[in-house]
Amino acid sequence: MSTRLRRLGLAVTWIASAALLLAGGAASASGPRVLAIRFGPDLEVNPVTQDYVTGQLSRAAKDGYDAAVILLDTPGGLSSSMKAITTAELAAKLPVIVYVSPDGARAASAGVWIAQAADVLAMAPTTNIGSSTPIDASGQNLGSDLRRKVVNDAAASLTALAQSHHRNTRWPALAVRKASNLTAREALRMNVIDVLAPSLPALLRKLDGYRTKDAERPFTLHLAGARIDTVSPGFLTRLLNAIIDPNIISLLFLAGIAGIGFEIFHPGVVLPGALGGVALVTALFGFSVLPISWAGLALVLLGVALLVIDAHVVTHGALTLSGLVSLAVGMLMLFHDAPAPYHTSLPLVISLTVAIGAFWAIALGKAVQVRRRPVSVGPQRIVGQEGVVRAPGLVFVAGELWRARRADGGELPVGTRVRVEAVHGLELTVAPLELSALPQ
Numbered sequence: 001m002s003t004r005l006r007r008l009g010l011a012v013t014w015i016a017s018a019a020l021l022l023a024g025g026a027a028s029a030s031g032p033r034v035l036a037i038r039f040g041p042d043l044e045v046n047p048v049t050q051d052y053v054t055g056q057l058s059r060a061a062k063d064g065y066d067a068a069v070i071l072l073d074t075p076g077g078l079s080s081s082m083k084a085i086t087t088a089e090l091a092a093k094l095p096v097i098v099y100v101s102p103d104g105a106r107a108a109s110a111g112v113w114i115a116q117a118a119d120v121l122a123m124a125p126t127t128n129i130g131s132s133t134p135i136d137a138s139g140q141n142l143g144s145d146l147r148r149k150v151v152n153d154a155a156a157s158l159t160a161l162a163q164s165h166h167r168n169t170r171w172p173a174l175a176v177r178k179a180s181n182l183t184a185r186e187a188l189r190m191n192v193i194d195v196l197a198p199s200l201p202a203l204l205r206k207l208d209g210y211r212t213k214d215a216e217r218p219f220t221l222h223l224a225g226a227r228i229d230t231v232s233p234g235f236l237t238r239l240l241n242a243i244i245d246p247n248i249i250s251l252l253f254l255a256g257i258a259g260i261g262f263e264i265f266h267p268g269v270v271l272p273g274a275l276g277g278v279a280l281v282t283a284l285f286g287f288s289v290l291p292i293s294w295a296g297l298a299l300v301l302l303g304v305a306l307l308v309i310d311a312h313v314v315t316h317g318a319l320t321l322s323g324l325v326s327l328a329v330g331m332l333m334l335f336h337d338a339p340a341p342y343h344t345s346l347p348l349v350i351s352l353t354v355a356i357g358a359f360w361a362i363a364l365g366k367a368v369q370v371r372r373r374p375v376s377v378g379p380q381r382i383v384g385q386e387g388v389v390r391a392p393g394l395v396f397v398a399g400e401l402w403r404a405r406r407a408d409g410g411e412l413p414v415g416t417r418v419r420v421e422a423v424h425g426l427e428l429t430v431a432p433l434e435l436s437a438l439p440q
Contacts, residue, residue: 032067032226035060036200040073043233045110047289048240050081052233054088061093067223069097069200070118076109076132086117086161095119095212095219099203100127100184108132112175115193116161119212119219122195122203123184129192130181132158132172151176166213168192200228240285246335246344249286251352256280257304292334299330307360320360328353382420386433389416395430404428 037056043049053070060068076082089096098118100107103126107115112132115121123129132154158172168191174180187193197203208224233241242248259276263269287297306323313319331349387397389412395404397420406412407421407429418430 032223033065034067034069034204034223034226034228035063035065036069036071036228036230038071038230038232039114040071040105043074043241045074045077045081045085045114046241046244047078047081048237048244049077049233050084052237053085056231057088057092057096065094065229066226067095067097067221068092069099069203069228070114071102071200072098072100072107072111072115073102073105074107074109074111074114076111079110082110082113086113089114089117089119090217095217095221097122097203097207099197099200100124100129101200103127108181112172113158113161116158116165116167116172119165119214119217120195120207120210120221121165121167121193122197123187123193125184125196125198127184128181129184129187130175131179132175133177133179162192164214164216165194167194204228243282244286244289246286246290247348249283249290250331250334250344250348252279252286253283253300254304254352256283257301261304261308290335293336296330296333296336299326299333301330303327303330307356310360311364317361317364320357320364324353324357324360327356382428383423384420386417386419387430389414389418395420395428397428402426402428404430407431 035056037053037060039049039053057068089098096118097120098107098115099122100115101124103124105124105127107123107127107129108131110132112129115129133151155173155176158176159169162172163169171180171182171190171192182190182192184193184196188196195203195206197206204223204226207221210221212219212221243252256276256279259272259274259279261276263273263276266272303323303326306319306326310317310319310323328349331344331352332346335343382398382400382402385398387395387402389404390396390401391414393403393405393412395402395412395418397418403426404412404418405427410432412418412430412432417433419433420428421431422429
């Protein structure tokens, strides 16, 4: 019995060893996998791209990738979104590599923080990094007291990221205070970055056996020959990223108000109201993403209200002028609280104001002409108008069906065009315009 047990134990041991060898061989055959996350070209750091990057980092950890590489090319963007991305990098369950590429790419402004938060920071040969000086919402330099607070905070946070990864701790302050910008080779020489590589496969070969320097995130990388799965921003991400352009949001908001207003004053048309609703909801999405000035929004709504009121009240254009001024100032103020890249274009505001002013001037001019025409009431208003005979003794004229007869007592064939010469109670006296009946 004991002999049988020993043989059975040896068989089980042999089977288990074979299974482990096969599993190890399969794992070796599959090799390491890397998820390359494209962030560019020139994508800005905002809530839309923030969700894209953080979502892909979560996916890389969930799907068992050996590392995630952010292929970075950005001019910067919102500090709130930048903080969310750097937090996701520092909390990721796998090593995060930021590779500023391809050649010609840049990591500017908020992009510097994203780069410095990575476990490994690499650059392609002809790329650059830097220019991280904070500016105010209008794109200008900050006031002296506020500037000291904001600049010191930014310099400290960027220096802390560089220090935790054992990189140059002097340059981050220069990038913030002096807007210092470095080429890839300068950055490598000054220990601002970790690796210089001409391509992603070359970078992964260089990083084979590399140990990350952050004591809180110790990783040893084995990425040579790794399978690279590349993801790019999808159609929806790029669409939402385009929609949150302040100029587009402003136009969508005005178009939405115009479409819904047209439907209110002309019920039953449907299409303007439907399109206006879509435009307005899309604009509200943009308002939820970018910080807006409520005073600016109130001025835009006041401007639209003044224009509508002037179309119904005789003010000789005073309300129209006030509405245009309110509209222009409101649009300029609308995104005043947003960072510099997210401002409404002054040429766009001027052009739009002039276009609306010209249209409203023409519309009000036509309205004034109508108001000055002699008032025509009663049946006599259709004298001189033309109509057509619809049935024996019945004439359709001015959208109405009248009883009619010829002045000479002759017949009125169906289809004959006639002119109204007189009105006697509810009967018209007409004269034919042609001798023969028209085909129906």
